[in-house]
Amino acid sequence: xxxxxxxxxxxxxxxxxxxxxxxxxxxxxEAAYRNRLPILLKGPTGCGKTRxxxxxxxxxxxxxxxxxxxxxxxxxxxxGRYLVKGGETLWVDGPLTRAARTGGICYLDEIVEARKxxxxxxxPLADDRRVLPIEKLGVLLEANPExxxxxxxxxxxxxxxxxxxxxxxxxxxxxxxxxPFPELEKKIIVAETAIDAPVAERLVKFAHMTRNLKGSGLxxxxxxRLLVHAxxxxxxxxxxxxxxxxAIAQALTDDAxxxxxxxxxxxxxx
Amino acid sequence: xxxLTPLTVQDIARxxxxxxxxxxxxxxxxxxxxxxxxxxxxxxxFLLDWTRRISTxxxxxxxxxxxxxxxxxxxxxxxILEAWALHAMDTYDSVGxxxxxxxxxxxxxxxxxxxxxAGALFDDVRGILLTFVRGLSGRPLKIAQGEVPYTDTETxxxxxxxxxxxxxxxxxxLCKATATFLWAQTRFGSFRSGLTSVFAGYPDPDRAAARFHxxxxxxxxxxxGRELPGLARDIRRLNAALGHDGLPAPWASYRDILSQxxxxxxxxxxxxxxxxxxxxxxxAFYHGHLRLAAVEQAMSQRMQREKVWLRVKxxxxxxxxxxxxxxxxxxPPQFAVTQSDDDKTGLAQLELTLDGVPLAPPEGVxxxxxxxxxxxxxxxxxxxxxxxxxxxxxxxxxERTKDxxxxxxxxxxxxxxxxxxxxxxxRQHYRKNWCVMREKDVLPVDDGFxxxxxxxxxxxxxxxxxxxxxxxxxxxxxxRQSNGDDVDIDALVEALADARDGREMSECLFTRMHRAERNxxxxxxxxxxxxxxxxxxxxxxxxxxxxxxALETLGDRYAIYGFxxxxxxxxxxxxxxxxxxxxxxxxxxxISGIRPQDYxxxxxxxxxxxxxxxATDARTKLLVTLSDGKxxxxxxxxxxxxxxxxxxxxxxxxxxxxxxxxxxxxxxxAQGYLPHMYGRSNFVLINEVRQLPLKVADIYRRLTT
Numbered sequence: 001x002x003x004x005x006x007x008x009x010x011x012x013x014x015x016x017x018x019x020x021x022x023x024x025x026x027x028x029x030e031a032a033y034r035n036r037l038p039i040l041l042k043g044p045t046g047c048g049k050t051r052x053x054x055x056x057x058x059x060x061x062x063x064x065x066x067x068x069x070x071x072x073x074x075x076x077x078x079x080g081r082y083l084v085k086g087g088e089t090l091w092v093d094g095p096l097t098r099a100a101r102t103g104g105i106c107y108l109d110e111i112v113e114a115r116k117x118x119x120x121x122x123x124p125l126a127d128d129r130r131v132l133p134i135e136k137l138g139v140l141l142e143a144n145p146e147x148x149x150x151x152x153x154x155x156x157x158x159x160x161x162x163x164x165x166x167x168x169x170x171x172x173x174x175x176x177x178x179x180p181f182p183e184l185e186k187k188i189i190v191a192e193t194a195i196d197a198p199v200a201e202r203l204v205k206f207a208h209m210t211r212n213l214k215g216s217g218l219x220x221x222x223x224x225r226l227l228v229h230a231x232x233x234x235x236x237x238x239x240x241x242x243x244x245x246x247a248i249a250q251a252l253t254d255d256a257x258x259x260x261x262x263x264x265x266x267x268x269x270x
Numbered sequence: 271x272x273x274l275t276p277l278t279v280q281d282i283a284r285x286x287x288x289x290x291x292x293x294x295x296x297x298x299x300x301x302x303x304x305x306x307x308x309x310x311x312x313x314x315x316f317l318l319d320w321t322r323r324i325s326t327x328x329x330x331x332x333x334x335x336x337x338x339x340x341x342x343x344x345x346x347x348x349x350i351l352e353a354w355a356l357h358a359m360d361t362y363d364s365v366g367x368x369x370x371x372x373x374x375x376x377x378x379x380x381x382x383x384x385x386x387x388a389g390a391l392f393d394d395v396r397g398i399l400l401t402f403v404r405g406l407s408g409r410p411l412k413i414a415q416g417e418v419p420y421t422d423t424e425t426x427x428x429x430x431x432x433x434x435x436x437x438x439x440x441x442x443x444l445c446k447a448t449a450t451f452l453w454a455q456t457r458f459g460s461f462r463s464g465l466t467s468v469f470a471g472y473p474d475p476d477r478a479a480a481r482f483h484x485x486x487x488x489x490x491x492x493x494x495g496r497e498l499p500g501l502a503r504d505i506r507r508l509n510a511a512l513g514h515d516g517l518p519a520p521w522a523s524y525r526d527i528l529s530q531x532x533x534x535x536x537x538x539x540x541x542x543x544x545x546x547x548x549x550x551x552x553x554a555f556y557h558g559h560l561r562l563a564a565v566e567q568a569m570s571q572r573m574q575r576e577k578v579w580l581r582v583k584x585x586x587x588x589x590x591x592x593x594x595x596x597x598x599x600x601x602p603p604q605f606a607v608t609q610s611d612d613d614k615t616g617l618a619q620l621e622l623t624l625d626g627v628p629l630a631p632p633e634g635v636x637x638x639x640x641x642x643x644x645x646x647x648x649x650x651x652x653x654x655x656x657x658x659x660x661x662x663x664x665x666x667x668x669e670r671t672k673d674x675x676x677x678x679x680x681x682x683x684x685x686x687x688x689x690x691x692x693x694x695x696x697r698q699h700y701r702k703n704w705c706v707m708r709e710k711d712v713l714p715v716d717d718g719f720x721x722x723x724x725x726x727x728x729x730x731x732x733x734x735x736x737x738x739x740x741x742x743x744x745x746x747x748x749x750r751q752s753n754g755d756d757v758d759i760d761a762l763v764e765a766l767a768d769a770r771d772g773r774e775m776s777e778c779l780f781t782r783m784h785r786a787e788r789n790x791x792x793x794x795x796x797x798x799x800x801x802x803x804x805x806x807x808x809x810x811x812x813x814x815x816x817x818x819x820a821l822e823t824l825g826d827r828y829a830i831y832g833f834x835x836x837x838x839x840x841x842x843x844x845x846x847x848x849x850x851x852x853x854x855x856x857x858x859x860x861i862s863g864i865r866p867q868d869y870x871x872x873x874x875x876x877x878x879x880x881x882x883x884x885a886t887d888a889r890t891k892l893l894v895t896l897s898d899g900k901x902x903x904x905x906x907x908x909x910x911x912x913x914x915x916x917x918x919x920x921x922x923x924x925x926x927x928x929x930x931x932x933x934x935x936x937x938x939x940a941q942g943y944l945p946h947m948y949g950r951s952n953f954v955l956i957n958e959v960r961q962l963p964l965k966v967a968d969i970y971r972r973l974t975t
Contacts, residue, residue, distance in 0.1 A: 074783070076755040084779050087766055089757055136756075209405035216404050241500070261401030264446060268501035 007098075012063050019048070019055035020188055025175050029056050032173040033148055038126040040169060041152040043177030046223025049152045052177070053107045062146060063104035065095045069114035075121045078108075079134055091137060100125065100132050103146030111151040112164055119168050125149055126171040182208070185224055193231040199240065202269050203227045206244060209265045210252060217258050222248045240270040274311040277318075282306050285318060289325040290333055297333050305340055313343050320355050326696035327359050328367060334374045350431055353391045356699060357430050363701050389433030390441035399428070399449045406450070408457045409641045413449070419558035421452040422568040423461055423645075434555055435511055447505050447556040450498065454490040459535050461565050462647055468539060469562075472546060483560040484551040485524060485538045492529035509554055520548045534647075573645055577653050580638045585656035587635065591624060605654040607639065620649075690874045692838065695915035705874035707841040712832065714859030723815040727963065731819060734967055738823040741975055746784045754782030790974055791827040791849060791888035793879045797897040798832035798844060799870040805959050806898050806936065807866050812963035813896070814846075814861045820967040822853050826974070827888060833875035834867035837906050841874040842867070849886060869903040872913070876920035876931075884927045892973065893924055895933045896966070900943050918947045934969055936962060 032039050033056075041049045050066070057064035067078065080094040099106035111119070124131050126149055132141040151172065153164055180188060182204050189200040204227065211221030230247035234240050244266035249259055283303035290297050306314055317339055325332035335358065339351055354373075362370035392415045400413045403426065416427025426449055432441045455461065465482070472478040495502035509515055517525060524541055527533065588603040608621045620639050622631045631639065642649055689703035724731055748754070750761045758781045769775045794817070796810060814830060821828050829851075832844035846864065847857045876893065883891045901913030908916070921931050933944060933953040944953045954969050956962055 074755060081755060082757045084757060084762060087769065089762075208407070212407065213401060213405050216410075217401055257397045258401060261398045261405065264398060264402045265405045266500075267504075268446075268450070268498040270500045 010063060011065070012061070013054050013058040016058055017051055017054040018188075018191055019051055020180065020184055020191075022177075022180055022184065025052065025177075026056070026059070028173070028175060030060070033060060036130065036145070036148075037173045038149040038151070038171060040172035040174045041150065041177060042155055042174060043152075044154055044179070044220055044223060046225030047177050047179050048224060049177055050107075050109060053105070053150060053152075057105050060105070060148075062148065063099075063102065064107060065099040065104050066107045066109060067095050068109045069111050069118070071113055071115065073114040073118055075115075075118050076136075078118060079121060079132065080136075082136065096121070096125075097132060097134065097141060100141055100143040100147050103144030105148045105150060108149075108151045110153060112153050116165075119165065122149065122151075122168070123171065126168075179207070179211070179221075179224055185227070188224060189227050189231045192228045193235050195231040195235050199234060200227075200231060202240075203230060203244075206248070206266055206269050209269075210248070210262060213258075213262075217255070217261075218252055220252070222252060226251055241267050244270070276309070276311045277307065277314055279303050279307040282314070282318070286321070286336075289322050290329050295329055295333075297329070299333075302333075302336055302340070306336075309340075309343070316348065317343065320352070323697050323699070324355055324359060326694070328362055328370070330367065331358055331362060331370055331374060334371060338374060347388050347433075349391065350389045350433060353389075353393070353431055359697065359699070360702050363704065388436070388438035388441065389431040390438060390445050392428055392430045395428070395442060395445045399426075399446060402446065403449055403453050406453055406457070408453070409644055410637070411453065411456065419448045419452065419556070420561045420564070421455055421558070422561065422564035423456045424568050424572065426452045432555075435508070440508060440511065443504050444508055444556060447501065447508060448558060450494060450501055451487075451490060451556050452558055454494055454497075455486070456644060458490055458493045459644065459647060460486050460490070460538075461569060462535050462645065466562055466566060468542070478542065478546055479560055479562060480550065481545040481548070482538065482542055483557070484521070484553060485528065485541055485545055486535070487551075487553055487557045488521070488525045489528040489533050489535075489538055492525075492533075496531065505556070508556070512554065514552070514554045518549060518551065520545070521551050569645060572641070576638055576642050576645075578657070580635070580642065580653055581655060581657035583632075583635050583638065584654065585658075587629075587632070588624065588656050591629070603656060605656065607649045607654065609643075609648070688878065690841075690877045692873050693916040693919035695912060695919075705838045705841045705871070707843065707874045707878055709843050709845055709878075712844045712846050712860040712863045714856055715863035716855075716859045717862055719811065719862035720815045720858040723812050723963075724819070727812075727816060730964060731816065734816060734820050735823050737971060738820045738967075741971060742788075742824055748782045748784050750776075750778040751780045751782040752778050754780030756781045788824070788826060788974075789889035790892065791883060791886045791890070792821075792829075792892040792894060792970070792974075793849070793883050794828065794830045795875055795879055795893060795895045796830060796832040796846070796864065797870060797895070797899075798834040798864060798867045799898070799902075800834075800866050800868055801870070802898050803866040806962075807864065809936075809959045809962040810896060811861055811864055813966040814864075815858070816963050817967050817970065818847075818853050818857070818861070820970070827886070829882070830861070831875070831879060832864055832867075833872070834869065835871045835874070836868040836904050838871070838903075838908070840868075841871055843875055843878055849882065869908075870897070870899060870901050870913075871903040871908050872897075872901045873916040873920040876917065876924055880920070880924040880927060880929055883924075883929050890974070891929045893929050893931045894970070894973075895931070895935075897933060897935045897937070899935075899937045900940075914943050914947060921947060930973075932969075932973060934962075934966060 029039060029052075041052070043049055053066070054064060067073075076094065078094045078096040080092055080097050082089045083092050084090070093101065096106050096108075098104070108114070108122075121132070124133060125143060130143040130147070132143065133139075134141055179185060182201075185204045185207070186197065186200045189195060189203060190197055193200075195203075207222040207224075207227055210218060214221050226248045229251075230240075230243045233243035233247055238246075241263075245263055249262040249266065252262065253259055283299055286292075286299040286303055290299060292299060306317060309317070317336060320339070321332050321336045324335055335355055339355075342351060358370045358373040361373050396413055396415075403411050403413070409424070411421075412425040414425050414427055415430055417429060418427070419429060420427050428445060428448060432445050432448075434444055435441050465479075466475075469475040469478040469482070491502075491505070494505070524545060527541065528537060530537075584605055588605075604625050606623045606626075608623065620636075620643060621628055622635070622639070623629065639649060642653060687706045687708045690705040690707055691700040691702050692704040693699075694701050749758050751758070758779055761776065761779045765775045765779060794814070796814070802810060818828075818830075827849055828847070829849040830846040832846055833842070834844070835841040844864070844867075846860045847853065851857065872895075876895075879893055883893060901917045902909050903913065924931050931948060931952060933948045934956065935944060935953060936956050936959055938955070938957070940953065940955050944955075954965070956965050
């Protein structure tokens with residue numbers, strides 16, 4: 001099959017993405033959406049925030065525009081900018097503007113990574129005004145009623161400098177995510193990779209060991225995503241210890257001693 | 271490589287006589303020299319080098335080492351001999367000559383018997399194993415060096431060298447198995463019930479304890495097998511290599527009982543009477559030893575402490591959740607713990623409820639619950655009654671911190687202080703836990719000193735502010751960029767004109783906003799030694815006032831610490847301004863209050879400030895020393911080359927953790943040693959003390975642009 005090219009706002013999630021609800025997050029998201037409230041997802045990396053967004057986009061049948069924020073992301077990257085084409089200037093909408101125009105779900109992943117001034121353009125969109133001022137065009141864009149703004153952030157490891165400002169966070173309905181309970185996590189790994197249940201169980205145990213190390217050398221423990229990666233390698237025939245090393249240990253740290261210790265943990269389990 | 275000619279007996283004897291100071295010590299070196307002369311040059315160099323290094327610490331240890339190492343040279347791996355020598359020197363540093371000679375005299379390799387065994391050294395495995403046991407579940411354990419492997423339920427003790435097997439890999443695996451087994455003792459409740467009294471009921475309590483240990487080893491081995499199948503496989507392999515398999519008659523049947531998943535320490539005790547009569551079961555190395563006295567001491571202290579802390583924390587928790595719930599109302603908050611025995615992960619899931627409503631316990635409470643659960647197998651009801659107001663004197667239970675000024679008044683010297691190592695260049699190795707460091711506060715003096723300085727230098731200050739103002743990183747608009755936020759109209763017009771003319775059109779048509787952040791944290795380390803008395807102290811304080819003025823304009827994060835000390839037992843760092851502290855009147859008063867103290871020991875100060883700096887997330891980290899002379903301390907040899915080499919080593923360590931080091935000095939002889947310590951271009955010599963206040967801010971400006 002050839003790779004498809006889509007416009008950002010045309011990306012509809014067609015197949016139901018696999019998602020296991022942990023609590024009532026689906027109901028809360030839907031209620032917030034009906035009331036046109038913006039949503040904030042909190043939680044460590046790889047615990048299912050992005051998957052949850054895809055699942056909700058599929059449920060609500062709205063296009064999903066995802067922007068991964070980085071420290072060079074400016075307001076114009078979101079809103080839009082002039083380009084030069086054939087000697088003329090030409091305005092091009094940014095992803096946020098497109099979503100607001102067409103009524104998509106705009107999901108800003110790891111929002112605190114973006115520059116501080118970027119956050120400010122979200123404010124009028126995130127309260128009851130629901131408008132996006134586009135300064136360079138001199139217009140105010142009223143958001144489509146179907147439009148939804150969602151942002152995510154990880155309170156665990158960012159520095160104080162990158163904390164979310166009160167003026168921003170108090171505009172959002174917050175949903176907290178964490179790694180699922182062992183049983184559920186095992187179920188997720190099995191469902192994602194069709195790995196044998198006993199192996200999945202050991203992977204979960206291994207993840208808990210690395211999560212015990214959070215704070216004593218590791219910034220974060222192994223996420224569910226990493227477990228799924230490791231399980232996929234194992235299903236394809238990679239030996240479990242090697243899979244844990246490549247998919248989990250190396251992803252967690254570069255510190256040689258920590259790596260050796262994590263490796264000892266996995267070799268003790270498998 | 272060409273073989274060097276071996277040294278002659280005369281050469282060796284002459285060297286030994288010098289190092290061992292035979293003139294005074296009357297040690298007999300003749301025989302030793304003859305024996306060493308028979309070695310290859312390679313071995314000679316190794317042995318003599320270590321003898322010389324040890325002799326700088328203690329001559330007797332050096333002499334004994336040389337004699338004993340001679341016969342081991344062919345048998346044991348060099349690394350182990352080195353570890354042996356260092357272990358002896360460390361012991362000498364911490365507890366004195368007799369125990370150190372004990373280390374040299376006892377054969378650390380007895381029973382190992384492997385020629386050239388590549389042993390696993392404690393220092394090498396410690397870091398990995400510490401992380402390893404922390405990753406396993408349960409109470410956070412510590413790892414320390416002991417003569418034999420055992421645990422007191424809080425610390426796992428491992429021997430300095432494990433060389434039971436020929437290869438390093440296997441010896442490491444053995445260390446890991448040992449640490450795991452000791453962990454399992456704490457994790458699977460070996461030490462729950464009052465064991466001493468049980469054993470005391472037998473005619474020979476030691477025999478009972480040994481049988482108990484053997485029975486527990488059967489139970490815990492199967493626990494490890496269930497929990498960590500990969501490690502259990504390794505252990506089977508190691509046991510086979512060590513020739514440790516097979517169980518004598520009654521023990522096999524005990525194992526059948528104790529290997530049931532439901533088997534607990536109580537089941538072990540039930541078998542003890544029968545096992546007491548049975549012949550001894552030889553235990554494997556990794557089973558370690560049972561030190562009940564240490565266990566009971568650690569446990570009784572911990573259980574009292576944890577009960578107090580749990581009750582206090584629960585009271586805090588109740589207060590937080592139901593502020594209105596005053597104890598006078600008569601219905602105290604009811605905490606309960608339910609334990610879901612869904613034990614697939616091997617961990618009891620403890621759930622805390624308050625008045626029937628489940629709640630997520632904070633991390634501290636969760637750890638206490640886990641630890642208490644491990645000790646008692648459950649959480650007794652009286653542990654869950656929140657403490658009444660004022661019921662406990664928390665001072666008594668807190669981690670003790672004492673007033674640093676009390677050091678010389680009582681008997682405590684090292685309690686509560688941070689210990690730092692120090693580089694001994696003659697030993698070519700660190701002295702561990704050598705410097706006893708404390709942070710103290712400078713007594714603030716509110717005498718308007720800062721204002722006077724600003725007045726005195728008013729013309730200079732306004733120029734200073736201006737030049738630092740200019741350094742402040744403003745947002746700048748870059749023009750003619752190939753991509754950016756906006757169209758650069760000037761560039762576009764030009765480009766269109768070019769295009770009309772038929773020339774190639776430039777692609778750089780955009781403007782981009784550049785927002786540079788000065789992400790700098792700087793630490794100023796101020797010499798507060800006695801030699802700064804008078805002029806220099808005055809100049810230092812003036813310089814600091816002006817510097818703070820400049821840095822406040824600039825907005826960089828900065829801290830100021832003074833250092834001084836008398837001997838390694840009293841190393842002091844004076845807080846003048848911490849990194850996260852604003853520049854307040856209090857800080858100004860502290861600058862004014864800087865007074866000359868004692869001596870110039872520098873290594874510990876650099877090491878401590880390095881740690882503080884390393885903990886910040888600034889992109890650029892800078893450690894600037896303001897000094898008036900070379901490192902020097904009273905009496906204990908921190909003088910001349912020793913002090914310089916230690917300081918240099920500490921600076922190396924700082925640079926290794928990504929910190930730039932720089933020195934501003936007024937010592938006119940600094941050329942002689944500063945390039946060696948800081949590097950050729952990392953210091954500035956100021957000729958006149960009066961110039962110091964005017965120069966320091968300027969130097970900082972040059973350093974960071």
